[in-house]
Amino acid sequence: MSKRWLVMTEAEALSFAGDHRQILSVDDVTYVVGATAMIIIIDGSDPRQASVVQNFDRLVLREPFPEPAHQRLVSALQIIGFARVDGGYALMGELRKISSRSRALEVGNKPYPHNIRPTLVSVELAFAERLPFDLLDQVRPTRQEPLPSLDWLHTLARDPITALADFVADWYADVPPVADKATSDHALPDPLLAFYRVAAGRSEVLGQFNRIYPADELDPDPRGLVLFGSENQGGFYMLIDPGEADPTVHYDGLEAEREREPLSSFLLQFLLCETGFSSPFTGYAVVTPQQAEHFVEPLQPVPLRPMRWTGDPTRHYVAPGLVVTTTTRDDTIEVYVGARHRCALRTLRYPGFRWDQFDG
Known part of the structure; x- marks a missing residue:
C-alpha cells in the first residue's frame, strides 16, 4: 500500500472497505465490513485485557465479535488495520489471521448442542509488514509505571532464599500474597x-x-x-x-545430570x-555471541x-523491572526477555538489533 503509515481522515480510511459498508463498534474496536475488505479500527490505548496492538507484528482482538465481523475473520477476504490517533486514522497495513480461540456453549458442564457454533473469544492477526517503532508508539502508547527494584540482588550472595522472597514480593506486587503452610x-x-511460602x-x-x-x-x-518439578511437556524431571x-x-531425562x-x-x-x-511482556532473538555480549553490557549479571x-x-x-536470559545453542545465543510492565522493555530498542518477537 503506497499510503502506508499515513494518517488519514475518517472518509479516507473507510474507503478502503469499498461499497455497502456496515460499521460495527464494540468497546474499543470498530469493524467496517465492506464489499472490498474489512477494516479494523482500534483506539490508541494499551489495556492488557482489551483488543490491542500487541507488538510490531501482532494485533490481538478479543470478544465480543459482531456476527458480520466474525464471518469475515474466518474467511479469506482482505483485512486492513487502522488505529485512531491524534489527527485522524493511522494506516497499519494488511493483516492475516494466524490463530484464534473459541469457547463452546456448555450445558451441565458439557458442550451442547454440537451444531451450535462456538463463541469466538480471541483472534490474533499478523501485520504484513512490521510496524516501525515510531508508528507503534502512536498506535499503542506505552504507560510509564513504577518498576520492580533490584534490591534483592544485594542479598543474593549471603541469603538466596531471602533474595528470592524479596524478588517475588516486588515483581508480583500486584498479586496479593496468601498465608499458607505447605503440607506434604x-x-x-x-x-x-x-x-512454597513465597x-x-x-x-x-x-x-x-x-x-x-x-x-x-x-x-x-x-x-x-x-x-x-518437570519440563512443560514432560521432557525431563x-x-x-x-x-x-x-x-x-x-x-531425569536430560543430558545434563545435575x-x-x-x-x-x-x-x-x-x-x-x-x-x-x-511474563505478560516478552522478547526473543537469536544472535551471535558478539551481539549477545553487547546486548547485556548495560545490564546487571545475576x-x-x-x-x-x-x-x-x-x-x-x-x-529494574526486567529479566534477561541468555542460553547457548551451538554457535548462537538465544536471548529471552520478560517484564510485567511494557515500559521496562523500551530500553531494549537497540538500533539495528533484530528481534524475532518483542513486546516493547
Whole structure:
C-alpha cells in the first residue's frame, strides 16, 4: 500500500472497505465490513485485557465479535488495520489471521448442542509488514509505571532464599500474597518449604512454562529422591534428596545430570527463567555471541553459576523491572526477555538489533 503509515481522515480510511459498508463498534474496536475488505479500527490505548496492538507484528482482538465481523475473520477476504490517533486514522497495513480461540456453549458442564457454533473469544492477526517503532508508539502508547527494584540482588550472595522472597514480593506486587503452610507426606528441605511460602497465592511462581509441583503432589522415586518439578511437556524431571539441607538438583531425562547451584539458588534461577518465557511482556532473538555480549553490557549479571538448562551455559541479567536470559545453542545465543510492565522493555530498542518477537 503506497499510503502506508499515513494518517488519514475518517472518509479516507473507510474507503478502503469499498461499497455497502456496515460499521460495527464494540468497546474499543470498530469493524467496517465492506464489499472490498474489512477494516479494523482500534483506539490508541494499551489495556492488557482489551483488543490491542500487541507488538510490531501482532494485533490481538478479543470478544465480543459482531456476527458480520466474525464471518469475515474466518474467511479469506482482505483485512486492513487502522488505529485512531491524534489527527485522524493511522494506516497499519494488511493483516492475516494466524490463530484464534473459541469457547463452546456448555450445558451441565458439557458442550451442547454440537451444531451450535462456538463463541469466538480471541483472534490474533499478523501485520504484513512490521510496524516501525515510531508508528507503534502512536498506535499503542506505552504507560510509564513504577518498576520492580533490584534490591534483592544485594542479598543474593549471603541469603538466596531471602533474595528470592524479596524478588517475588516486588515483581508480583500486584498479586496479593496468601498465608499458607505447605503440607506434604514427605520431609522437605528448608529451601523448598520457603519457596512454597513465597508462592502461596501466586500460582505463577510455581511456573507456567516449566513447573514446580505443589507440596501435596510430591512423590519419591525408587532411589529415595523426591520428584519436585518437570519440563512443560514432560521432557525431563527435577529431583532432590530430601535428606540434605540444601540438596543438589538432579535431572531425569536430560543430558545434563545435575545443576551447578544447590536448590536454594536454583529456585531463583528457575523463576528467572520463567519470567523470561512467561511474563505478560516478552522478547526473543537469536544472535551471535558478539551481539549477545553487547546486548547485556548495560545490564546487571545475576551472580550465580550458569544453569545447564535450557542450554549450557544459561545466564541471567537484570535491570529494574526486567529479566534477561541468555542460553547457548551451538554457535548462537538465544536471548529471552520478560517484564510485567511494557515500559521496562523500551530500553531494549537497540538500533539495528533484530528481534524475532518483542513486546516493547
